[in-house]
Amino acid sequence: MKICATVSEARAACRAARAGSKRLGLVPTMGALHEGHLSLVRTAKAQCDAVAVSIFVNPTQFGPTEDLARYPRRFESDCALLEKEGVDLVFAPSAEEMYPKGGVTWVTVEGLSERLDGRSRPGHFRGVTTVVAKLFHIIEPDAAFFGQKDAAQVAVIRRMVRDLNLPVEIVVCPIVREPDGLAMSSRNAYLNPEERQRGLVLQRSLQFVEKVFRAGERNAARLIAAAKDVLAREPLVRLDYFEIVDPDTLDPLDEISKPALVAVAAYVGSTRLIDNAVLHP
Secondary structure, three states: OEEEOOHHHHHHHHHHHHOOOOOEEEEEEOOOOOHHHHHHHHHHHHHOOEEEEEEOOOHHHOOOOOOOOOOOOOHHHHHHHHHHOOOOEEEOOOHHHHOOOOOOOOOOOOOHHHOOHHHHOOOHHHHHHHHHHHHHHHHOOOEEEEEHHHHHHHHHHHHHHHHOOOOOEEEEEOOOEOOOOOEOOHHHHHOOHHHHHHHOHHHHHHHHHHHHHHOOOOEHHHHHHHHHHHHHOOOOEEEEEEEEEOOOOOOEOOEOOOOEEEEEEEEEOOEEEEEEEEEOO
8 A cells, every 4th residue: 555645646646547547546534534534445346456545634624623633533544444445545745735835726516615614613614615625636537436324425526526627426324333323434433422312312303303294294394393493402412503404405395205314413522523414204
């Protein structure tokens, strides 16, 4: 497994990996890898001839009061996991390498970037789309693999790829959960045992909405109200948003007559968790 720290090294290694019309897959990560990330790697391995994984804690997607400094960093153990999975290339640049001094250029997907997590975290998606665009230009993957847990991010990146005619297929992989049902996230490491137990209410709220939906309810406002009742039973969990939206545009839906994304974000203690489900009429 080759580890590259510079853009020029990564470009050369990726050119070699793509030689002979081989299909190259990219799994972008911020490290602190867990089974969710590894499921993306395995899907990439199954669909591509070579797989690159980026490990970069991207400073531009963190707000001034967010957890950049304490975000978990476990580079050596991450590399050991990736080597075991048969990854060909790890791109692990410094912030200075990814953002040369004096840079003033951003990639912004207007509209979508201000919805769901983008509304709660101003500037977040601008940081995401800028770094992902950079990774696509450096690695030049044929396909890039993302998790359904970050559904709003997926919608924003898909729109960026479409609008900019970027030659990369976006592959979305299912949410991977802990045995107790908590959606896997690097931030789960921040939770103490009691908070972790409280955090299960996010999935319970989604399951309740699915149950009410299967019973015939199609009005989004009533489904949201039902979910908020479930969440209100955990007073230590502070709701950020609970919304039912179009999965592609992230526009709120009134009535559900087509597939709908049900998305929730909440603070458990000081840790912000997200989860989602898709309803199919």
